Amino acid sequence: MKAWIASFAVCALALVAAPALARAWQVDSAHSTLTFTNTYQAVAYTGQFRTFTASIDYDPADLAKAKFDVSVDITSLDTQNSERDSTALGADFFDAAKFPKARFVTTAFRQAANGDVTAAGVLTLRGVSKPVVLTVEFVPHGDAATLDVTAHVKRLDFGIGSGQWSDPAMIGADVAVHGHLTLDAMQH
Amino acid sequence: MPLRSTDTGWGALVRAFHWAIALLIVLQAVLGLTMVQLGVTPEKVRVFALHKSIGLGILALVLLRIAWRLSERRPADPAGTPRWQRRAAHLAQLALYVLMVAIPLSGWWFNSAANAPLTWFGMLQVPSLTGGYDPLWKPRALLVHQSLFWLLVAVLSVHVGAALWHHFKQRDDVLRRMLSGKSRGGGG
Numbered sequence: 165m166k167a168w169i170a171s172f173a174v175c176a177l178a179l180v181a182a183p184a185l186a187r188a189w190q191v192d193s194a195h196s197t198l199t200f201t202n203t204y205q206a207v208a209y210t211g212q213f214r215t216f217t218a219s220i221d222y223d224p225a226d227l228a229k230a231k232f233d234v235s236v237d238i239t240s241l242d243t244q245n246s247e248r249d250s251t252a253l254g255a256d257f258f259d260a261a262k263f264p265k266a267r268f269v270t271t272a273f274r275q276a277a278n279g280d281v282t283a284a285g286v287l288t289l290r291g292v293s294k295p296v297v298l299t300v301e302f303v304p305h306g307d308a309a310t311l312d313v314t315a316h317v318k319r320l321d322f323g324i325g326s327g328q329w330s331d332p333a334m335i336g337a338d339v340a341v342h343g344h345l346t347l348d349a350m351q352h
Numbered sequence: 353m354p355l356r357s358t359d360t361g362w363g364a365l366v367r368a369f370h371w372a373i374a375l376l377i378v379l380q381a382v383l384g385l386t387m388v389q390l391g392v393t394p395e396k397v398r399v400f401a402l403h404k405s406i407g408l409g410i411l412a413l414v415l416l417r418i419a420w421r422l423s424e425r426r427p428a429d430p431a432g433t434p435r436w437q438r439r440a441a442h443l444a445q446l447a448l449y450v451l452m453v454a455i456p457l458s459g460w461w462f463n464s465a466a467n468a469p470l471t472w473f474g475m476l477q478v479p480s481l482t483g484g485y486d487p488l489w490k491p492r493a494l495l496v497h498q499s500l501f502w503l504l505v506a507v508l509s510v511h512v513g514a515a516l517w518h519h520f521k522q523r524d525d526v527l528r529r530m531l532s533g534k535s536r537g538g539g540g
Contacts, residue, residue, distance in 0.1 A: 207469035244485035
C-alpha cells in the first residue's frame with residue numbers, strides 16, 4: 165500500500181513537473197553540421213565549422229521555455245580551399261587568434277499563424293554582439309529529433325572583411341548559415 | 353593579303369593568331385611571375401582572376417588556331433636548309449602547340465584542385481575539372497603548371513633565337529613572311 169502511494173505520488177509529480185521543463189536534447193555531433201553559403205568573386209561556395217557545441221532545450225508545445233545556446237569553434241572553419249581558410253581566419257576576417265569562439269544565444273521564440281517558428285537571439289562574433297533571427301524547423305520522432313535552423317548574417321555587421329575586402333562583388337555581404345542538428349532526448 | 357597561307361608566305365589569319373597569342377603569352381608570363389609575390393589583398397585576387405581569364409582565352413585561341421592550321425598548307429622552308437634544322441624547327445613548333453594547350457589546361461587543373469573560383473572575365477563561369485577540392489593533386493598540378501612554363505621558356509628561346517638568326521644572319525624570309533606574309537622575292 166505504501167509502495168503504491170509512493171509510486172502514485174512520483175507519477176503525479178512527474179505529470180505536473182514535466183510540462184514545466186522544456187525538453188533537453190543532446191546533439192549527435194557525428195550527424196550534425198553547421199554550414200554556410202556565400203559568394204567569392206561572384207561564384208557560390210559552401211563552408212562549414214566542423215566543431216561546435218549546442219545546448220538545446222525545445223518543446224514545440226512550449227516555446228516560452230525553449231532555449232538554444234550554441235558555441236562555435238571558429239578555427240574549425242573549412243571552405244575546402246586551404247588558402248581561403250587561412251586568409252579567412254586572419255585579422256582582416258574572423259581574427260581567430262583574438263576571437264576563437266562565436267556564440268549564439270536565443271532570447272525569444274515566436275510562432276507565426278501558419279505555424280512557422282522563428283527564434284530571435286544574439287550572435288556574438290568577432291567581439292561584436294548583434295541580434296540575429298533563425299528560422300526553426302523541428303521534427304521529432306520519438307526519443308530523437310532533427311532540428312534545422314537557418315539565418316542570414318551580414319558579415320560586415322561583425323567586421324568580417326571590412327575595409328579593402330568590403331566589396332560584395334569580391335565577397336558576398338549576406339551569408340546564409342544553416343545548422344542541421346540530429347538530437348537525442350536527454351534522460352532526466 | 354590572302355587569308356590562307358601559300359607556298360611562299362603565311363596567310364593573314366595564321367599571322368594574326370601567331371602574334372596575338374605571342375603577345376598574350378608574354379603578358380601572361382609577366383602576370384604569372386609577379387602575382388605570386390603579391391601580399392594577400394583584393395588586388396592580388398583581381399590579378400589572379402585576370403591571369404586565369406587570359407589563360408582560358410589563350411587556350412581557346414590556340415584550339416581555334418590548331419583547327420585552322422590543320423586545314424592549311426605551310427610555306428616551304430627556305431631552300432638549302434639542312435635537314436636537321438628543318439626537323440628541329442618543326443619539332444619546336446609542335447612542342448609549342450602542345451605546351452600552349454597543356455599549360456592553360458594544367459592551370460585550370462590546379463585551380464580546380466585548389467577549389468578556387470573560375471570565371472572568364474567574370475562573364476562565364478567555368479566548371480571544375482576535379483569536381484571540388486583535391487589537396488592531394490593540388491601541389492602536383494601546380495608543379496606541372498610551373499614546370500611546363502619553364503619548358504615553354506626554353507623552347508621559345510630556341511624558336512625566337514632561330515627566327516632572329518634566319519633574319520639577321522641568313523637574311524632569308526623566315527621571319528619576314530610571318531610579319532608581313534610576303535617573301536622578298538615577291539609572290540605570297
